[in-house]
Amino acid sequence: MRKLIVLLLCFYLGAFEEISTKKFPESFLFGAATAAYQIEGGWNEDGKGESMWDRFVHDDPSRVKDGQNGDIACDSYHKWQEDVELLTQLGVKLYRFSLSWPRILPDGTPRKVNQAGINYYRNLINALKQAGIEPMVTLYHWDLPQHLLELGGWLNSDIANYFGDYARIAFENFGDDVKLWATVNEPKTTCLSGYAYGEMAPGFTLPGDGVYKCAKVQLLAHAKAYHIYHAEFATKQKGRISLVIDASYNLPALNNDRDIFGAQREDEFTLGWFAHPVYLGDWPELMKTRIGNLSKQQGYSFSRLPEFNQEEINYINGTFDFFGLNTYTSNLITYIVDIDIGDPNYFTDKSTIPWQDSNWAPSNAPWLYSYPLGMRKLLNHVWNTYKPGSIYVTENGWATDGSLEDSSRISYLQNYMSNMLDAITEDGVNVVGYTTWSLMDNFEWAQGYTQKFGIIHVDFDSPNRTRTFKTSAYWYKNVVATRCLVEECLD
Template sequence: MKVLVLLSVFWLPGILGQISNKKFPESFQFGAATAAYQIEGAWDEDGKGESMWDRFIHEDPDRVKDRQNADIACDSYHKWREDIELLKELGVTLYRFSVSWPRILPNGTPNKINQAGIDHYKTFIKALKEAGIEPIVTLYHWDLPQHLLELGGWLNEQIADYFGEYARIAFKNFGDDVKIWATINEPKSTCLIGYGAGDSPPGLKLVADGVYQCAKVQLLAHAKAYHIYDDEFRAQQGGRISLVLDTTYNEPASDSDADKFGAELETEFNLGWYANPVYIGDWPELMKTRIANRSRQEGYSFSRLPEFTAEQLKYVNGTFDYFGLNMYTGLTAQYTGEFDIGEPNYYLDKGTSTSHGADWTPSTVSWLYSYPVGMRKLLNLVWNKYNPGTIYVTENGWASDGSLNDQGRIDYLQAYLSNLLDAILEDGVNVAGYTTWSLMDNFEWTEGYTQKFGIIHVDFDSPNRTRTFKESGRWYQKVVATRCLIDSCDE
């Protein structure tokens, strides 16, 4: 508690800056976000198959900081009615959640369709619509069916075809009620953490090449789902579909040309890596050039960054109806010069080093530093570089210790939303909606239950998984009702 109070004082006024006294446009939609694996529980009930996360954690509980798992999590598979009541109480009109691939297709293939899983999501989605809440449905939020992992996972280009089959079944069953789809959530995190660092499933350390192949396959999978929707369902269902990308805002560590170049490299090797093929047409030129040059020096006759064929480039390019953006913080970036040629490595390919700015505000977890003006800068970057037409901020949030008195989270959300509002009103960026991460405390992957992102507290020691509004939840409720970030706004 003392830490959060001290942070709140430390933030004002320099770090937070001036909070906007303008109102959000009437068309702007507020919401909250979750993901199936992190909240549903019921990991093996009603015909659900095993996901790679189920296997990864069950095999070795020490892979999770508190040795816990998501077998029950928030028990939202059973408590979904209560979750909808919480959303109604918040007053939000958007709810971003994911569908569990193995709950619909137990082994990931269309050979066996689990009707109980389909019926569950149909009922849930219809209840959301009846409550006046628009669903944003993510098809893949990291829970790959274990069977498909054993076929090679995101290193096997055929997984894109399996993803297309899954997407078609989802569109067919839910598309009459779902008008905003997200194909794949944070592919960069899937690839770098699971196939590079080895800290998430499949636990591989292929930081020289696997991370790049993983990226290519996920982009092909996204494009497959997009084209299936575009060709077979759009005319009748009239929805929108894109993917969700995560990034920091990368501020040059100084005004030097070298550090400006370092910030550009950091952005291209993170955001551009996935956004450029979809919104522009190929890997970023800086990535292609640098990885090809380093590959040659390392003894390769080809680049470790796999090329798209001409047909694949055409297939991936333009597969968007909006830009889904996850943003939590910022970094300062420096150009380090060329690292010595040695063991091939994505991080050496970048040629950058990053850190948090000296004046940025730390959270109660070491990785998260607040840089709210980065939200405005990042929205402008995405808007001007990628011309997406519409942006949804699909994740943004603050980790704390789970206390109900979470002033630090309020300060964080207020500052980021203020910069988002400035981007809309002052810069003309079309941000259509915002879904904060997260509706409730949940299973935070290998951090287990040690990090709490919810604006609603969940008692994981209670069999009932009791939900209780935090102060941030009540604050957000007021913002949604008044469309105002402070007590009184200019009309």
């Protein structure tokens, strides 16, 4: 049976499809992406406060695969000018990066604004603008101020108000030059990895209830920032703001009713979990029904999925100006019959097994899975289901061993971008920009420096953190210059 599934997958994969010979539209923005904790370093310099990731990795280095941390990382706090020059050499017109909340507000509250942090980001943004590169700024990419974690973190609904105050300060200081904002990056990953199975900061294991509370608070925080921007800044600054959601394309492992339904349930418990409240209003009905029924069977007098009242539904619904999509891989979905429901758990709530055959993954990143056609199918699903008006692919990339010759990354990017181009030119999906993950090798959270996603190599053994173009960077530079994925494109 497993051999049959692999053969079916090979058919699904479209691995032998020709790369598109069409050109990307002239208006399409090519770019690259990073995040503050992963590249900046300078973790306690110039008035920066402690983040929950600082505390998480310092308290127990074994929480990271190689025992390392982001204290120095790529040292972009000191080398930001070199980073801008690298972006200029690539020819990209879009750079997605995040602000460090505790670098701007050391304890996360507005009582003290760290001017050195404001100056750092203002200098970076000004340099990008002078180079003709549009900054796309993420307000929150996982580095919650430690003080706010001690107030309950994403389990405390007041954090949405703190986030609003922080967002307002960012808009006031940078909004004249920033026209693209992302509120929260990958809330699903924060809630699952940080609050369900404890792999990432803050390391909580609350898979039956905390994981859902985290989701609700992050959605309220996103909506708070959105409303502040549109009420106080958008008319003058004329920018756009949205959430960034991570998703995979899900295929039924077998073509039977059970796995087809399993793929639908996987979609709603992952993509729909955060997209439905923002783009359609309220949690997905399947989630509400499923978790509500299980909660009742488990003896609860209420659903473990916290309900939105009508005021909250209205407050969150429609808080988007585009769709920010992070996508790396696809899943085969096997539906599983209900197991013991006595232990409330997100994974038994959705009752599916997402998996990928190991034959399709590199040895250094076994969780990555190359299914290029999934990019096209996922973009169509997002476009047709949520009707966002426009889509930015805000993360997409491939891990290698860090060598400069990275042909597997080129193959991955070329195939995924080809399917993105097909979605644009053949399906009418309005994808307007793409920022590959990542501009450079960096600190990959619980994986430390063992995963290398950068198109630019960083020598972490060198005090200078020397940057060097990989083969993929030269390839990407040519794609940006020609708007073409092959040597010669059709007009």
